[in-house]
Amino acid sequence: MIALNNSKTxxxxxxxxxxxxxxxxxxxxxxxxxxSTQLFAHLWQTVLPSYLENTLLLAFWVVLLAxxxxxxxxxxxxxTNIVFKKQLRWLLLLPLAMPAYLxxxxxxxxxxxxxxxxxxxxxxxxxxxxxxxxxxxIRTLPGAALMLALVLFPYIYMLTRGAFExxxxxxxxASRLLGLTAKQSFFKIALPxxxxxxxxxxxxxLMETLADFATVQYFSVNTLTTAIYDTWLGYGDLGAANxxxxxxxxxxxxxxxAEQKSRAxxxxxxARPNLNRDLIKLSVGQQIIASTFCWALVIFGFLLPLTLLxxxxxxxxxxxxxxxxxxxxVNSLKISVIAATVAVLIALSLGLYQRLHxxxxxxxxxxxxxxxxxxxxxxxxxxMLSTLGPIDHWLNGAVEVLGFTAPGxxxxxxxxxxxxxxxxxxxxxxxxxIISGIKQIPQSxxxxxxxxxxxxxxxxTKVHLPILTPAIFVAWLLVFVEAxxxxxxxxxxxxxxxxxxxxxxYQLISDEMLEQGALGAILIVLFGLLxxxxxxxxxxxx
Amino acid sequence: MTVLLTxxxxxxxxxxxxxxxxxDLTLNEGDILGLVGASGCGKTTLLNAIAxxxxxxxxxxxxxxxxxxxxxxxxxxEKRQVGMIFQDYALFPHLTVKENxxxxxxxxxxxxxxxxxxxxxxxxxxxxxxxxYIHQLSGGQQQRVAIARALAPKPKLLLxxxxxxxxxxxxxxxxxxxxxxxxxxFKMTAIFVTHNKDEVFTFADKMAVMAQGxxxxxxxxxIICRQPNSYQVADFLQLGSWLPCQVNSTGAHSLLxxxxxxxxxxxxxxxxYLLVKPQQLTLSVTIDDKNKANAQVEYISxxxxxxxxxxxxxxxxxxxxxxxxxxxxxxxxxxxxxKQQVLLQIKPHELLFFEYNPL
Numbered sequence: 089m090i091a092l093n094n095s096k097t098x099x100x101x102x103x104x105x106x107x108x109x110x111x112x113x114x115x116x117x118x119x120x121x122x123x124s125t126q127l128f129a130h131l132w133q134t135v136l137p138s139y140l141e142n143t144l145l146l147a148f149w150v151v152l153l154a155x156x157x158x159x160x161x162x163x164x165x166x167x168t169n170i171v172f173k174k175q176l177r178w179l180l181l182l183p184l185a186m187p188a189y190l191x192x193x194x195x196x197x198x199x200x201x202x203x204x205x206x207x208x209x210x211x212x213x214x215x216x217x218x219x220x221x222x223x224x225x226i227r228t229l230p231g232a233a234l235m236l237a238l239v240l241f242p243y244i245y246m247l248t249r250g251a252f253e254x255x256x257x258x259x260x261x262a263s264r265l266l267g268l269t270a271k272q273s274f275f276k277i278a279l280p281x282x283x284x285x286x287x288x289x290x291x292x293x294l295m296e297t298l299a300d301f302a303t304v305q306y307f308s309v310n311t312l313t314t315a316i317y318d319t320w321l322g323y324g325d326l327g328a329a330n331x332x333x334x335x336x337x338x339x340x341x342x343x344x345x346a347e348q349k350s351r352a353x354x355x356x357x358x359a360r361p362n363l364n365r366d367l368i369k370l371s372v373g374q375q376i377i378a379s380t381f382c383w384a385l386v387i388f389g390f391l392l393p394l395t396l397l398x399x400x401x402x403x404x405x406x407x408x409x410x411x412x413x414x415x416x417x418v419n420s421l422k423i424s425v426i427a428a429t430v431a432v433l434i435a436l437s438l439g440l441y442q443r444l445h446x447x448x449x450x451x452x453x454x455x456x457x458x459x460x461x462x463x464x465x466x467x468x469x470x471x472m473l474s475t476l477g478p479i480d481h482w483l484n485g486a487v488e489v490l491g492f493t494a495p496g497x498x499x500x501x502x503x504x505x506x507x508x509x510x511x512x513x514x515x516x517x518x519x520x521x522i523i524s525g526i527k528q529i530p531q532s533x534x535x536x537x538x539x540x541x542x543x544x545x546x547x548x549t550k551v552h553l554p555i556l557t558p559a560i561f562v563a564w565l566l567v568f569v570e571a572x573x574x575x576x577x578x579x580x581x582x583x584x585x586x587x588x589x590x591x592x593x594y595q596l597i598s599d600e601m602l603e604q605g606a607l608g609a610i611l612i613v614l615f616g617l618l619x620x621x622x623x624x625x626x627x628x629x630x
Numbered sequence: 631m632t633v634l635l636t637x638x639x640x641x642x643x644x645x646x647x648x649x650x651x652x653x654d655l656t657l658n659e660g661d662i663l664g665l666v667g668a669s670g671c672g673k674t675t676l677l678n679a680i681a682x683x684x685x686x687x688x689x690x691x692x693x694x695x696x697x698x699x700x701x702x703x704x705x706x707x708e709k710r711q712v713g714m715i716f717q718d719y720a721l722f723p724h725l726t727v728k729e730n731x732x733x734x735x736x737x738x739x740x741x742x743x744x745x746x747x748x749x750x751x752x753x754x755x756x757x758x759x760x761x762x763y764i765h766q767l768s769g770g771q772q773q774r775v776a777i778a779r780a781l782a783p784k785p786k787l788l789l790x791x792x793x794x795x796x797x798x799x800x801x802x803x804x805x806x807x808x809x810x811x812x813x814x815x816f817k818m819t820a821i822f823v824t825h826n827k828d829e830v831f832t833f834a835d836k837m838a839v840m841a842q843g844x845x846x847x848x849x850x851x852x853i854i855c856r857q858p859n860s861y862q863v864a865d866f867l868q869l870g871s872w873l874p875c876q877v878n879s880t881g882a883h884s885l886l887x888x889x890x891x892x893x894x895x896x897x898x899x900x901x902x903y904l905l906v907k908p909q910q911l912t913l914s915v916t917i918d919d920k921n922k923a924n925a926q927v928e929y930i931s932x933x934x935x936x937x938x939x940x941x942x943x944x945x946x947x948x949x950x951x952x953x954x955x956x957x958x959x960x961x962x963x964x965x966x967x968x969k970q971q972v973l974l975q976i977k978p979h980e981l982l983f984f985e986y987n988p989l
Contacts, residue, residue, distance in 0.1 A: 532720035535683050538707030539714035540734025541783050550733070554724045 093544050094446045102441045105434055106453035109512050113337070113463055116471035119327075120334025127331055135315060136335070142229060143298065143311040143339070149233030150240065150297040151290050157237060157385055158244025159279075159286060164378045165245075166252040167274055169367045171375060176382050177249075178624050183389030184242040185616030187573060187590075189302035190609055191389075192235040193597045194396045196306075199226050232307040238389045240296050244289040246623070251285035252278060270368045291347035298340055299464030301576040302594050312336040313466045313576065320580065326473065333470040337463065344462045394613060400606035412592070413608050420588040423503060423578075424571035427510035428518075431567045432560055434511065435518035439526050440552065444534060444544065454519055461516030468509045469580035476500035476508075501583055509577040514570045518563040525559025526552075562622060572615045631658040634819045635680070635787060640689035642672075642679050642843075649675045651843040652689070657787075657836075662813060663821045664834030664851070668866065668989060672843040673823040677789045680821070681714050682707030693786055713785030717792045719776040721764045727751075727775050728760040734783035750778040753812065769796055770805060777809065781816060788813070790822035794829055806832045827867050839863045841989050861903065861984035870907035871958040873976075876950070877902045877983060885924055885943045885953045886974050891981050901952055902983040906976065908961045914973040915964060923971035925958065936963030944971060 161180050164170050199205050206223055215221050225231065255278055263273040301313040312332055320329035370378060438454040441447075460468065476499040484494035499505060529552065537547035553560075575590045582591060589608045596605040635657040642650040650672045657663055665673050678684040680691055682698065682705060691698045693712070698705045713734075722730055731747045738746065751757050754774040764772060773793065780788060793809075794802050810833050813820055824830060830837045831851050838848040839862075847859045858864035865872075875882040875889065878899040882889040889904070917923045929940040942956040943949070958974065966972065 530718055530720060532716040532718055533722065535678075535681070535707070535714065536716065536720035536722070537733070538683070539681055539712065539785075539789075540779065541708045541711070542734065542736075543706070543708050546736075551722055555722075 093444050098441060098445060099447055102438055102445075102453040105438065106456035109434075109457045109515060110459055112471035112475040112508075112512065113460070113468070115475040116330055116467070117334055117337060119474050120330040120332075120337075127327055131328060131331060135310075136332075139310055139312050139315045139332070140335070142304075142309055143313075143336075146229055146233055146236075146304065146309065146311060147294055147297050149230055150236045151294055153233060153237035154241040154244050154293045155286070155290060157241035158289065159248050161241070161382050161385060162245050162248035162252060163274065163279075164382055166249055167270075167278065167368050168370050168374075168378060170370060170378050170382065172379070176386070179386045179390075180245050180382065181242050181620050181624055182386065182391075182617070183239045184620055185613050186239045186390055186393055187302070187575075187612060187616070188236045188239045188300060189306055189575070189594065189597060190397070190602075190613070191239055191393050192232065192303045192306050193602050194393045195235065196226050197602075198396070199224070227307045229307075229309050232303050232309050235303055235307075236297055236300060237293075238385075240293045241385065241389070243292045243296070244286065247285045247289035247292075248282055251282035255281055274368070288347055291343050294343050295340060295347075295462060295464075298336065298343070299466070299576070301464075301466050301579075302597070306597060312339075313464060316466045316470060317576070317580065320470065320473070326470075326477075329470050330474055333467040337467050340462050340464065340467075394610070397606050397610050397613070400603045401610055404603040405607055409604055409607060413589075413605075413611075416587045416589050416592045416608065417611065419586060420572050420590070423506055423510065423588065424568045426503075427507050427514065427571040428564045428568035430507065431511045431515050431518040432522070432564045434515055435522040435563060436553075436556070436560065439519065439522040440548065442523070443526050454523065458516035458519045460512035461514070463513060465509070465513060465574055465576035465578075466580065468513055469577045472505045472509050472577075472581055473500055476505055500581075503583065503586070505581045506578055509581055510567075510571045510574060513574065513577065514567045517566050517570060521559055521563035521566060522556065525556050525563075528559075529555055565622070566619050569615050569618050573612055631660075633657070634659040634661075634694055635821075636690070636692045637680075638690045640676075640679060640691060641687050642675050642684050643687045644675065644684070649843050650679065650686075653843070653845055655838070655845060655848065657819060657821065659819055660814075660817050661819055661836055662810065662834045663836045663838055663848075664830030665821055665823045665838050665840060666825060666827055666830055666866070667840030669825060671840045673825075673840055674791055675843075676840070677714070677791055677821065677823055680787070681712050681789055682710050711783075711786045712789060713780035713783065713787070714789045715773075715776045715780050715791065715793050717795060719772050719796075721772060721775055721779070723764050726761050726763055727756060727767070727778075730764070730775055731778045731782050733779060746782055750782060753815075754778045769798065770801055773797065773805070777812070781818070786819065788818050788820040790820060792823055792825070794824070794826075802829075803832060809833070839866060841866065858905070858982070861987045862989050864905050864982070864984065866989060870905045870910075871955070873904040873906050873955055873958065874953045875902055875904050875983065876900070876953065882981070882983070883953070885949070885955065886976055887924075889976060889981060891983070901986070903986055904976075905982040905984065906958060908959050910977050910979050911958070911960050912975045912977060913960060913962050913964065914975070915966070915970075917971060917973060921973050923973055925955075925974045926969055926971045927966045928956070928968070930966065930968065933961065936961065937965065939966060941972070941974060 161176075165173060165177055165180065170176065197203055201218060201223075209215065209221070209223075213221070226234075259277055259281070260273050263277045268276060299313065300311075301317060304311045305314045305317065312335060316329050316332045316336065319325050319332060434457060435454075438457055442451050442454045463471070477497075480497045480500050483498065484496070488494050533551055533555075534547070537543075537551055542550065572588075573590060575594055578588050578591050579594065582588070587595070589612055593602065593605045593609050593612065596602050602609065633656050635655070637653060637655040640650055640653040640655075641648060653676065665676065667673050675684055679686050679699075685704050686699050686701055688701045690700045693710070697703075698710055722733065725733070728747050728751075731750055732743050735743050735746055747760070751760055754777060756771065756774055756778065759767060759771060759775075764775070767775065773796075776793075794806060797805055806829060822829075822833065827837075834851065836848060837851040837854050839846045839854065841862050847854055847863050854863065855867065855869060858867065858869055864870065873884050873886060875884040876899050877883075877891070882891055882902070882904065884904065914921060923944055925941040926944055927939050928942050931938045939960045939962065941958045941960060943954050945951075945954055960974070
């Protein structure tokens, strides 16, 4: 074993940090599973089957639509000579920046019975009532699925595109020499080879769908997330909410396991990508169909909603709105800055521990701390309440016994709970970025300082941290942006009268008054664009 | 000569696997030792144990009389006064050349640091590159910086882990000569690891051959080449070809004829392998009843001086199968053809027999 650092304090603190990050979810799972069989029986007899059915149906439709959008667009961009390919290549990533609930609201506004589209159609064709024509009802489960698929398909597009681009072109050329047409070799070689990447991407979409709260809530589609929210905030039943959250958590765990199995198949990808691809030459008709398909995704997934928001902002913005925006913006900034800083510090500490400590299981704390990435915000919020609530009660009791006034809910009713939840949820993002930064540092640079008489502290401050600065910055930025966008955990955990940009916009959407928060919504979208720009840059480098 | 490095009964386990086993080594002050061996034989592990990056499970390492590790206690790497030049140089990419060199001498005063850096920059011909970053330098320049950085803290012992493997073959020899002169100028004791024996001949005063975590032989390169102490050493260094012989106290019988030797004791006939160097063979292409062919050409390559051949024995049904040879190496300026039959003879010389014991 390499005689690296063997500090016991570092070891203890690393395991402690990992444990603290994992404990709330464990407490919730234990609480949920051991709640009472009676409670589960009651839930099963009443609402659970329909919640489960809706959740699974929604997941099925979202994944199916996202697969159609993502795989076809990736295939068109990588395999054909479509015009404006260079632009479409990155434009197709942009819908990822658009929160699904914003798209849901904007399209409901646009395509609903009272919206401008149906109004115009009625005027043009002289239809008098809904019975005179058929129009797609957007506020339904398939409607919610379409909204989610429109903003989640870039996950599939991005990973599938990467898989296609990494494929060894000699395989395709060999299949052509063996008599396959370009189209046949795509379906028989390229697509099967990309299957593991597509499966990974589909499971990411599935996880995001299971975690979605605001879209389904707005469309009144009762899924497990909305049920958890209603059970806790509507009925104050922590036990039942915990039980539902545990069911959702088990579903997510199932997806995570499936995703990891798919990842194992990624080894089939070639390490010898060849950028000189033999492209399928599209006829004029095919160019029109392919272009319409790709541009429709960009327009409906990003450009149209953004335009609608900009129009709203121009029409309705005023000084009062700006001051509200300022105060909620500052709140968002506050929690996001703290969460990003804490998450990055933890990721750095655990990442360097993994690299430099002599502990045989040194990767364990970092792996445990990344567990929260799969936990939906709603579940995490329940976990925080289940863990921090009893601690608060115990603290208050203890303080009262000592003769002081009880301080109240200092953990579960303060920003602490939100920040804690954000750190648990997004630590994996910081971990991933920092670890990949650390991996770029050659192992010999760990040893070189010692060979020059410099100890570990000097090595960290003079070598590792300066080299890691770009990774630290990117990790911080990614967590910051995700924290700015996070909604369900903030909604359930925020202290009284505390609004963030996302919670305020959700509130306005619920009250059908998004116009009042259009500026804030644009701000969230712009923040959402930052990681996409970073992501696209790193992909371009590959 | 003063002994600088003493290693006694050193064993190192990595992930429960014994990588170094009861290894002994001493090195005099100012000596340059070239450590050769096949991949995975433990060369780099030995360097890491001396540097303090691997903790020995048993044995002692001492430098200049100071114990560095004794199986239980292990002095941290930064306190050993052992410098190292890594295979990939491990230069800090975020620092300039000067800052890299200054890294290990931060405890000196600013004036002393500047003096030391300038001195090294001059000696290593890096004067104009002090403010450059590492990615702006060529491979050779990077290596000079790595040397300057390692020499700056004035280590007692310098370890070099395959330092020439990243250098263009054309420049390698020139650079090796230059660096050897530099180390001699600094009176530096050094151990360098390589898998290329030719580098040892150019660079080192002493050569150590390692296999499976043990030192097989350590001596001056010329002595090892003349007198390898085992089949493994001669085979790894490719000092010649192997001719199987049935040997007893009266002599040695091979398919190239009878060989006289008085060195082998004992009555029993044993199968041993004679180390045959190309210059110890004579070739005759005139074949008749008196001079019967005993080998045929299997492979031909052209060299600057003539030709290089591999020859195999001509086997008949009565040939003792244990004596068959199939790859005797021979250099000659006589042009032969594939399958051409020739007469090979061994010139009288000091015969070196070994028991078959490959790596």
